[in-house]
Amino acid sequence: MFQAWRNLYSKSDNAKAYSLLSPALFLIILVMLIPMALMLSFSSFTQVSMMEIDFTPTVQRYIDFFEKSLLVSLLIKSVKISFIVTLITLLTAYPVCYYIAFYVKKNKMLWLVLLTLPFWTSYLLRVFSWKIILGTKGVFNSTLLGAGIISEPLTFLMYSEEAVIITLTHAWAAFALLPLYVSLEKIDFSYIEAARDLGLSKFEVFWKVTFPLSLPGVIGAILIIFIPTVGDYVTPALIGGTEGRMLSNMIQAYFGKINNIPLGAASATIMLTTVILITAIVSYTTKRLTQRLS
Amino acid sequence: MNEKNNSLLVYTLIYFGFLYIPVLFLPIFSFNDANYMSFPLAGFTTDHYEEMWSKRNLHKALWASVKVGVVASVVSTAIALLAAKAFVRYKFRGQNVSYGAIMMPFLIPEIILAVSILIIWINLGFPLGLVPVTIGHILFCTPFAMLILIARIEGFDFSLEEASRDLGENAWGTFYRVSLPLYLPGIIAALLLSFIISFDEFILAFFLSGSDATLPMYMWNQMRFVKKLPHVLALGAVIIVFTTFIVLLAFWLRNVGQGKEKKDIAIKL
Numbered sequence: 001m002f003q004a005w006r007n008l009y010s011k012s013d014n015a016k017a018y019s020l021l022s023p024a025l026f027l028i029i030l031v032m033l034i035p036m037a038l039m040l041s042f043s044s045f046t047q048v049s050m051m052e053i054d055f056t057p058t059v060q061r062y063i064d065f066f067e068k069s070l071l072v073s074l075l076i077k078s079v080k081i082s083f084i085v086t087l088i089t090l091l092t093a094y095p096v097c098y099y100i101a102f103y104v105k106k107n108k109m110l111w112l113v114l115l116t117l118p119f120w121t122s123y124l125l126r127v128f129s130w131k132i133i134l135g136t137k138g139v140f141n142s143t144l145l146g147a148g149i150i151s152e153p154l155t156f157l158m159y160s161e162e163a164v165i166i167t168l169t170h171a172w173a174a175f176a177l178l179p180l181y182v183s184l185e186k187i188d189f190s191y192i193e194a195a196r197d198l199g200l201s202k203f204e205v206f207w208k209v210t211f212p213l214s215l216p217g218v219i220g221a222i223l224i225i226f227i228p229t230v231g232d233y234v235t236p237a238l239i240g241g242t243e244g245r246m247l248s249n250m251i252q253a254y255f256g257k258i259n260n261i262p263l264g265a266a267s268a269t270i271m272l273t274t275v276i277l278i279t280a281i282v283s284y285t286t287k288r289l290t291q292r293l294s
Numbered sequence: 295m296n297e298k299n300n301s302l303l304v305y306t307l308i309y310f311g312f313l314y315i316p317v318l319f320l321p322i323f324s325f326n327d328a329n330y331m332s333f334p335l336a337g338f339t340t341d342h343y344e345e346m347w348s349k350r351n352l353h354k355a356l357w358a359s360v361k362v363g364v365v366a367s368v369v370s371t372a373i374a375l376l377a378a379k380a381f382v383r384y385k386f387r388g389q390n391v392s393y394g395a396i397m398m399p400f401l402i403p404e405i406i407l408a409v410s411i412l413i414i415w416i417n418l419g420f421p422l423g424l425v426p427v428t429i430g431h432i433l434f435c436t437p438f439a440m441l442i443l444i445a446r447i448e449g450f451d452f453s454l455e456e457a458s459r460d461l462g463e464n465a466w467g468t469f470y471r472v473s474l475p476l477y478l479p480g481i482i483a484a485l486l487l488s489f490i491i492s493f494d495e496f497i498l499a500f501f502l503s504g505s506d507a508t509l510p511m512y513m514w515n516q517m518r519f520v521k522k523l524p525h526v527l528a529l530g531a532v533i534i535v536f537t538t539f540i541v542l543l544a545f546w547l548r549n550v551g552q553g554k555e556k557k558d559i560a561i562k563l
Contacts, residue, residue: 231403
């Protein structure tokens, strides 16, 4: 019996693979999926007092969310900021990856390591460095003051949406650089040469050949920047002030000083749903787009 | 492509400046003899660095981060190694779904992971502290470690393992004598990078650490006070140098001897 089971086991790749995967899947189920399911159920409860929660299921927290214009506007603002950050990051990073993929010949790996190196330093410190730059008495203002270009510090630099956008663009750049570079590097250069031989202009070659072939990297970069930035907490908290506040800051407050865990859970669930919806839309449109292009 | 493109080169160099210059302000101002971070620089001092020696809370936070980082990186690398092997070695049903599931912590906004772990943890009646932070970090580091290990194991000649089995070595012996030496650079790279991720991680620690501050939490708490900022800058500068060193070491390990080692082993066999 044991021998029979053992023979079966040794034959089945499925069984072998899943026994190797079991710790990782356990981890995901225990530490992510079950907690997230619990968060979902908490969003249907009611916070009665500081310590007391009424466990009768209700959709009232979701109604609360959409009735509070602050929360809805923060959700919209979070999505808007992430959208702009994603766009700027893509547009600014693409030429850099293009250059390294097609023009750099020696030590490409070194260029890539140098590009991604700043992102391994603490996220908190990277965000903080922008506070040094943009602050009222910061690098930017003190330099301009010293040079006599301005007579009073520019206060709009800090604690604004723009400040949050600049900081996030800097903080997440590596996540655009890597997928873009990988997809550009993979492009078979003979396609580009063929297009040139057929008499296409540089511009046409780029739009009709290079760019479509790099789409997987573009999509990867969009998702990998957009999703986490929607939920970013540190940047709006340090740099944003009241103007640049995002939904995460309210979620934190519901779990912290406001102490309304069900409403916090509902807000987090709405954030997650938004992210999933946008991911689905992006993947669907690209599927259609690549089908049309090919 | 043989031609050059100077305008793109200039743009790329400017972009490098955008990436690096903001981070360099931390070390610059950490040597500045003033509480405010503004130009012109007030004078050179190492006081802010000396100040770090006297901060008991800082030492406590550093120790907390090291403990969390070591446990999280060892456990997540072990889990990731098994998973990576499953993905590289076998074709199996549900492969894409499993891969997607394991990569999920990497894609979901971190605050959602933090909040859901917080809810389950306090409802189980456990106290907040370094334990839930470590568990959260294991979840967060595993996909990173797995990506690094898959890249390293890919192209690995699994017939070496089979040969070892056929020659009578048991599973553990095969792992210890054949697989481990070949995986080792990848394993160390995964360990180092997971450690750095855990060491720098803020959101999970922010929600789950309670009163046991990790190093990023310590810095966060100090950042509110203007007077305490300079020693945070000094600490930040030290952390930047330290992480840069570790990351370069990990990159070097990840790439070193790839391909070459396989040949050597094959010759010896």
